[in-house]
Amino acid sequence: MTAAAFIIIAGIILIGVIGISGRSREKGMSSWLVAGRGLPRWTSWFLQAGESLTTFSFLGLAGIAFSGGVSATFAVGYLSASAIGLFFVAPRLRNLAASRNYLTMADFFHDRFGSRSLSVLIAIVGAVFLIPYLQLQITGLGLIVELVTGSAGASGLSMVLASAIIVVFVIVAGIRGLARVSIFKDAGMLVGLVIVAVAVITAFNGIPEIFAEVAVTNASMLTANADGYGAIWWISGVAITTIGAAFNTMPHLWPPVLAAGSARILRSNLKWLAVYQLLLFIPILVGMGGLILLDPATEGNRVLLTVAGQTMPSWLVAVVAVFGAAAAMVPAGSIVMGISSLVSHNVLYKVPEKLRFRLNHVIIVIAVGIALVFGLKGADIGALLLLTYGGLSQLAPAIACGLGDKVKVSAISLGSGIVVGTLLVAIITFAELPIGTWDSGFLALIPNLVIVAVVEAIVRIRRKTGAGDTGPRQGELEVPVA
Amino acid sequence: MNEPTPPTRTVTATQVVVACIPAVLITFTPLFPFANEPGLIFGIPTMIVWMAALVVAIVIILQIIDRQITAREDALEAHAATATAGHDHTEGDLA
Numbered sequence: 001m002t003a004a005a006f007i008i009i010a011g012i013i014l015i016g017v018i019g020i021s022g023r024s025r026e027k028g029m030s031s032w033l034v035a036g037r038g039l040p041r042w043t044s045w046f047l048q049a050g051e052s053l054t055t056f057s058f059l060g061l062a063g064i065a066f067s068g069g070v071s072a073t074f075a076v077g078y079l080s081a082s083a084i085g086l087f088f089v090a091p092r093l094r095n096l097a098a099s100r101n102y103l104t105m106a107d108f109f110h111d112r113f114g115s116r117s118l119s120v121l122i123a124i125v126g127a128v129f130l131i132p133y134l135q136l137q138i139t140g141l142g143l144i145v146e147l148v149t150g151s152a153g154a155s156g157l158s159m160v161l162a163s164a165i166i167v168v169f170v171i172v173a174g175i176r177g178l179a180r181v182s183i184f185k186d187a188g189m190l191v192g193l194v195i196v197a198v199a200v201i202t203a204f205n206g207i208p209e210i211f212a213e214v215a216v217t218n219a220s221m222l223t224a225n226a227d228g229y230g231a232i233w234w235i236s237g238v239a240i241t242t243i244g245a246a247f248n249t250m251p252h253l254w255p256p257v258l259a260a261g262s263a264r265i266l267r268s269n270l271k272w273l274a275v276y277q278l279l280l281f282i283p284i285l286v287g288m289g290g291l292i293l294l295d296p297a298t299e300g301n302r303v304l305l306t307v308a309g310q311t312m313p314s315w316l317v318a319v320v321a322v323f324g325a326a327a328a329m330v331p332a333g334s335i336v337m338g339i340s341s342l343v344s345h346n347v348l349y350k351v352p353e354k355l356r357f358r359l360n361h362v363i364i365v366i367a368v369g370i371a372l373v374f375g376l377k378g379a380d381i382g383a384l385l386l387l388t389y390g391g392l393s394q395l396a397p398a399i400a401c402g403l404g405d406k407v408k409v410s411a412i413s414l415g416s417g418i419v420v421g422t423l424l425v426a427i428i429t430f431a432e433l434p435i436g437t438w439d440s441g442f443l444a445l446i447p448n449l450v451i452v453a454v455v456e457a458i459v460r461i462r463r464k465t466g467a468g469d470t471g472p473r474q475g476e477l478e479v480p481v482a
Numbered sequence: 483m484n485e486p487t488p489p490t491r492t493v494t495a496t497q498v499v500v501a502c503i504p505a506v507l508i509t510f511t512p513l514f515p516f517a518n519e520p521g522l523i524f525g526i527p528t529m530i531v532w533m534a535a536l537v538v539a540i541v542i543i544l545q546i547i548d549r550q551i552t553a554r555e556d557a558l559e560a561h562a563a564t565a566t567a568g569h570d571h572t573e574g575d576l577a
Contacts, residue, residue: 073530076537080533081509212522212525215522223529271545278534
């Protein structure tokens, strides 16, 4: 085993130790998933802010900067813009959850729309679309190790080891363990990104020198007009991702919101969240430095660590890789908690509560196992992320309709829209329909909204004529706006 | 004496609209010739400077709105506390 491989394996084990340290095993779903809704400000901050520093920001973003130049700033844009939406939406969700005892996103749908079917549909859609995102984190971790050690064997071993550690610390310590590892990960990512940035800046003798060379060799990289990117790619991608993130459509991001001690804590964190996104300029800088340093045929996901390898000693690259591994393991832990809680709490709702919590642990093992198997086979990180974001963004209209004092749209119309929207995203992705640079989630949102409007019109006409009873009228529950 | 009416909502439509302005600017960035051009400002691409400026704008706007919301929440809580105290006082007098 090389020194680099040893450092990374030791780092992955350390992450697991941090995760399970300091607490006895969580024994109930509420404490395990939302920490009794009492997380203090800084713990809440690291859980929320940490989501923007994942393997995508570590590997994918530098790759986009390498192939699309400053178009990569779209990530800074949508993450900052979504903080605005979350600033208003998250406190409302947290207050609703506290007063109505929600543990998951699907609980919100069950309560607000009075529909168990919609709740189960949301839970299934959420769990299915999170699997690629989980796989993406494990694949990214393996890629980091492979790039640093140069060994496919070490990559596979690290993926298996990290997956096992994720299962253990998530089952044992729940959201509190995740928060501890998040603090380590964010501090480490900050240090790691700064180390890489300093190395690249030193290699060029300054930041302006990097961009000056890019301006001479490929000026189109300084605009959002590079081949394959352009205005349609930017606008449709930023719009749908902002809408999705602003309405918190990713189920695994609900526990951090629901666990916050108060709505004020969430607001006070979210008003600063955009500042955190400035860190993403570092992988963008490195990716654009790669335009000068690397062979143009270099694969996008390999750009950051290849540049790091050319400008830093190997042991330091291995230390940076440990933080990259943490950037995969923390979101992976959060995602698997989202999947397992949706399935055990909302799909298997008829199972007795105590047994459900045990089944929750079994589902964690199964979900990580599935993602690991697919991860070992390899997958394209960018495409998987688009599938997850595009699919889950289809839940945005339904969440928006559930935020008001009174719910005025029926579960059947929103459910129909979700089914159409998510199916369309899957068809576009898997059938590789020629949609140019349009975002599949953006395109799918249009028929989603049309279906909601049409079905809702039919429901209202039937109600007026008394032709059909669609069950209890949704929206009878009134919850004051916070 | 007319007591000021306490706010019934802590978030206003105006606050939401104002906060969304930077989000709209971010979304349509490629259409703005002043942002989407190959120049450099102090050696940094115009697009990166533009995005950083919008991030700062978002933080400033949300700071201001958060203060307003917190003030409204405090006013609501104070009003509720006064109403409760007045109710208790009346009950005490009756007893």
